[in-house]
Amino acid sequence: MNIFQTWIVNKPIAHRGLHNAEIPENSLAAFDNAAKENYAIELDVRALADGTLVVFHDETLGRMTKQDGYLANLNYSDVKDLKLVNSNEKIPTLGEVLKVVDARTPLLIEIKNMGKVGELEKAVLKTLEGYKGEYAIESFNPYTLEWFKINAPQIKRGQLSSFMKNSGLSFFKRQALKKMKLNKKISEPHFIAYHTKDLPNKYVKKYKDVMPIIAWCVRNEDEYTRVFKKYCDNIIFENITPAR
Helix, strand or coil: HHHHHCHHCCCCCCEECCCCCCCCCCCCCHHHHHCCCCEEEEEEEEEECCEEEECCCCCCCCCHCCCCCCCCHCHHHHCCCCCCCCCCCCEEEEEHHHHHHHCCCCEEEECCCCCCHHHHHHHHHHHHCCCCCEEEEEEEEEEHHHHHHHCCCCCCCCECCCCCCCCCCCCHHHHHHHCCCHHHHHHCCCCEEEEHHHCCHHHHHHCCCCCCEEEEECCCHHHHHHEEEEEEEEEEEECCCCCC
């Protein structure tokens, strides 16, 4: 099927689920809310020290739990009872999210891995085995996408990118990711997800009619009006109500 005719283009994608002041991001409630409202879901997956896959954006617990600790240094037993800020929601595992969404809406799974590739990607693929719903994966790391290209080529994959300001990466890595220099021979993505504030730019423009462009993260109506259809084919959004 032509990818331009799939949900990757035709269904707006709720950033970390459909969250609000009462429902925290990347929570089971946010994912259930998005499914009920017929939006696709973007979510973040990272591995704990014991290999458990949790759905959580940040490297550290602080912003979302008011506790200390790097997730990469913690086991599931350390985080399973923590509450997400201003709620009774807990940090979900990827398996729990799949059960709650239950194929009701597509998932865009961002794999948070800027280090060694292999173990995290293998664990994600194993967790997804048998899942009946639609999904795609995305990552800033071109080598994560390459791993899926080799080991699960049937899964649609997206190259995440931006101008990489304040990323903490070396100049060489920032430039390579900003310009998506590894797209052709390494990641070979099916779509691109580029930072809204960095659109338009010449690096994305050359792909515009070749593969879908998704803008992330559209947070207000002005951004939506500025980028949608002109510079991108779909959006990852929060704080607005895009047409479905």
